[in-house]
Amino acid sequence: MTRPLTVMLVAAEASGDALGAGLAKALKRRLGDEAVRFVGVGGAKMAAEGIKSPFDIAQLSIIGIVESLKAYPRAMARLKDTLALAEREKPDVAVLIDSWGFNIRLAQALRRQTPALPLVKYVAPQVWAYRPGRARALAKAVDFLLSIQPMDKPFFDRAGLESVFVGNSALAKDFSKADPARLRAAIGVTADEPILLVLPGSRPSEIERVMPVFEDAVRWLKETRSNLAVVVPAASTVAEAVKARVAGWPFRAHVIEDEALKDDAMVAGTVALACSGTVTTELALAGCPMVVGYRTGAITYGLLKLLFKPGWVTLLNIAADKAVAPEYLQDAMTGGGLARATAARLDNPDLRAAQIAEQSAALDRMGRGMPDPSEAAAEALIAFLGRARSASEAA
Template sequence: MKRPLTVMLVAAEASGDALGAGLARALKRRLGADAVRFVGVGGAKMAAEGVESPFDIAQLSIIGIVESLKAYPRAMARLRDTLDLTAREKPDVAVLIDSWGFNIRLAQALRRQDPGLPLVKYVAPQVWAYRPGRARALAKAVDLLLSIQPMDRPYFDAAGLESVFVGNSALAKSFAGADAARLRKALGLTPDEPILLVLPGSRPSEIERVMPVFEAAVRQLKANRPDLAVVVPVASTVADAVRARVAGWPFRAHLVEDEGLKDDAMVAGTVALACSGTVTTELALAGCPMVIGYRTGAITYGLLKRLFKPRWVTLFNIAADQAVAPEYLQDGLQAASLAREIGQRLDDPAARAAQIVAQNAALEKMGRGMPDPSEAAADALIAFLQRR
């Protein structure tokens, strides 16, 4: 019997977990479920597709210079675990998904451990925004790049790395099956109650730095709007931490962990308070106006402020070249400012409608409506392996 193709997928945070799961599903559709098997590192979504991770990826979901230094010994231990897994399972190809800090080191270590193993990077570092030298580093470490942003290619062409633009999976996400009424029924909410979505991030450091400010803003809003329903969709990587914090809130908040209900929540939301990240694109696709906040370590922020070229951090704001959704970052992340912006949107249907129109226009510039990137990524990976 022919040995199935063994694909190693490595994702170190929630957004990468979703990409890995999508790629696994697409490869099974292309090759047949019996013709491919998966090994590697991932979260709950990849586990559902057959990837048994040797450790919890929350250990690797790190952002910030100081945080990375503190977590370095733990990350290196998980790197060794991943190398051991590779040696045991002997994959035919390794696909390293996003998570630059961990996966560039893993790529370099795999190159030393098994020079013949084909290495693919899925999601490029944002060299168009800062640190263009990373294009050369990646070109030395891997054999193929699956890119999700059209502005990536010139940088990697110049570095001599083959790249294929597969599109951004966040833009391909469909909310056609989402149902606002189903969310309201599941949570016991009336059809008229305004809903504030609170999305505090998917990394432990984000819960630590961002969520307390979000909570303070929600306290102010609830004081003036007792009928406001607070709904908190939570990423699996930080579910325990979020659950513990929400349990101590002096008002009721509805925690949503079911993946289907998360989509329902996004279309049901009146306004969202969101941590900067992939979720902002998803909210825009769902037609939910939002206010965005973020805070990282002071040293990290100081460095990024010097290196980061765009005026905005949210992708659809960058595409629109304006603050379609207001961003409150670092010292600007204050509860009073967030509460004011959210309150204005809760009270003004016309303002919400105008923001949704602007978000949709920005999504069009970003390439909404492309074919499913998971399918394109699977096709590119298969073509690459056939050439090998």
């Protein structure tokens, strides 16, 4: 019997977990369940595809310079765990998904441990926005890049790294089966009552820094709008921390963990208060207007202000080259500021409609309507492995 292709997938954050699960599904569809097996590191979505992670990836969901320094010993311990997994399972290819800080070190360590192992990076560092030198660093560390942004390729071509633009899976998210009435029934809200979505992020540091300010904004909104329903879709990586914080809020909020209900909530939401990240693209696809907030460590933010080229951090706004969704960053992210921007949208249906239309136009500029990115990534990966196998046999 032919040995199945063994693919190692490594995702250290919730967004990467979703990408890994999508790629695993697409590879199984193309190759057959018996022809491919998966090992690696991931979260709940990859676990649903049979990938048993040796540790909770919440330990690696780190952002910020100071936070990264504090977490360095823990991250290096998890790096050793991942290397041990690779040594034990002997994969035919390793696909390292997003999470630059962890996965660049993992790529370098895997290269030393198993020099012949093909290494693939899925999601490029945003060299078009800041730190272009990372293109050269990645080219030295891996053999192939699956890119999700069209602006990536020229940078990596110059660095000598073969890459394929596969599209952004967030743009392919399908809300056609989402049922806003199901969400309203689940939380006991009538069809005409407004719903505020609160999405505080998927990293522990975001729950610590962003969620308290979001709470201040929601408290003000609830004081002036008694019929406002508050729904908090929680990422699996931080669900327990989110529930613990929401339990202490002086008003009722509904924490949603079920994936189908999360989709329902995005379609049902009147307005969303969202932490900057992949979720902003998903909200736009669901047709929900949003206000975006973010806060990181002061040192990290200071460096990013010096290095980051675009005028906005939200991909929608970068694509539109204007503030389609209002952004409140760092010290500008206050409860009052967020509340006023959110209230304006709750109270003005014309403003909501105009923002939804602009969000939709930005999605088109980002590449909405492309073939399924997970399928494109699977096709590109299989083709790459074929070329690598041919080159190895020729040698």
